[in-house]
Amino acid sequence: MKTKIKFGPAGNPIGFNGQTVNVCDYIHNIGLEAYEYQATYGVRIQKQSALKLGENALKNKIRVSIHAPYYVNLSAQKDDVLERSVQRLVQSARVAEWMGAYRIVFHPGFYTKYTPAQALDRCKRAITMLMEDLDSFGVKNFTFAPETTGKRSQLGSLDEIIEICQSFDHFAPTIDFAHIHARGRGCIKGADDYHQILDKLEDGLGEIGHGKEILHCYFTRIEYSDAGERKHHVLMEKEYGPPLEPLLEALLDCGWDTTIICETPFLEKDALLMQQKYQNLFR
Numbered sequence: 001m002k003t004k005i006k007f008g009p010a011g012n013p014i015g016f017n018g019q020t021v022n023v024c025d026y027i028h029n030i031g032l033e034a035y036e037y038q039a040t041y042g043v044r045i046q047k048q049s050a051l052k053l054g055e056n057a058l059k060n061k062i063r064v065s066i067h068a069p070y071y072v073n074l075s076a077q078k079d080d081v082l083e084r085s086v087q088r089l090v091q092s093a094r095v096a097e098w099m100g101a102y103r104i105v106f107h108p109g110f111y112t113k114y115t116p117a118q119a120l121d122r123c124k125r126a127i128t129m130l131m132e133d134l135d136s137f138g139v140k141n142f143t144f145a146p147e148t149t150g151k152r153s154q155l156g157s158l159d160e161i162i163e164i165c166q167s168f169d170h171f172a173p174t175i176d177f178a179h180i181h182a183r184g185r186g187c188i189k190g191a192d193d194y195h196q197i198l199d200k201l202e203d204g205l206g207e208i209g210h211g212k213e214i215l216h217c218y219f220t221r222i223e224y225s226d227a228g229e230r231k232h233h234v235l236m237e238k239e240y241g242p243p244l245e246p247l248l249e250a251l252l253d254c255g256w257d258t259t260i261i262c263e264t265p266f267l268e269k270d271a272l273l274m275q276q277k278y279q280n281l282f283r
């Protein structure tokens with residue numbers, strides 16, 4: 001049976017000491033199939049390096065994505081914050097095109113003084129500006145992937161992410177299962193909860209999982225408070241949720257092409273463990 005989940009680390013592997021442009025050699029050698037470039041503290045990579053990274057990924061058949069800066073707030077009150085947020089996403093999209101990254105992950109924003117509906121509305125207006133800017137720069141090959149966020153103060157519930165993706169071309173969801181779990185104060189307990197999430201995605205964005213689209217995901221163990229996400233934990237710390245095996249089984253049931261980016265502190269080590277658990281399902 002064809003394996004349909006590709007696993008990889010969020011950022012450079014802990015055991016990797018070389019230059020980032022060659023990171024996919026390392027990823028391939030240890031047996032993983034995905035890599036997410038982290039531009040979380042700013043888009044700093046030069047065009048030549050991004051192109052090299054893309055070639056190296058292609059050579060090694062590694063599926064690449066990019067995480068845009070954290071300092072993006074598309075529902076911000078201030079115009080200058082909105083403008084800078086749009087700029088950072090434009091930069092991310094250009095770099096993504098050079099790297100051949102199939103997704104540009106970002107956090108949509110914060111509610112601040114707005115109601116969730118108002119914040120979502122502001123976010124959509126900012127995305128319209130973003131699309132106009134990209135058009136004027138001639139950037140054409142890109143897929144933005146707004147992420148389900150982990151704090152209750154952040155725009156980015158599963159419903160909001162689905163609505164954003166329904167509203168624009170070039171948009172697909174990023175599902176951070178740990179964030180959904182933390183936001184919901186421990187709401188993911190087993191297979192049923194995962195199936196509910198996947199069903200909701202299929203109802204809202206039908207084309208995912210029918211061979212046309214790939215579902216981009218994150219997984220980590222997570223500690224949370226009433227406000228949501230607090231801290232990421234390694235895979236072996238099972239006292240923290242959400243559970244992994246029921247997720248892998250649910251994804252296998254659906255038959256969806258999926259990427260799971262590992263965000264635990266052990267990165268590639270835990271990505272390999274997740275992959276092992278997935279492969280065990282075929283035995």
Ligand SMILES: [Zn+2]
Pocket residue numbers: 067105106107147
């Ligand atoms: Zn994120």
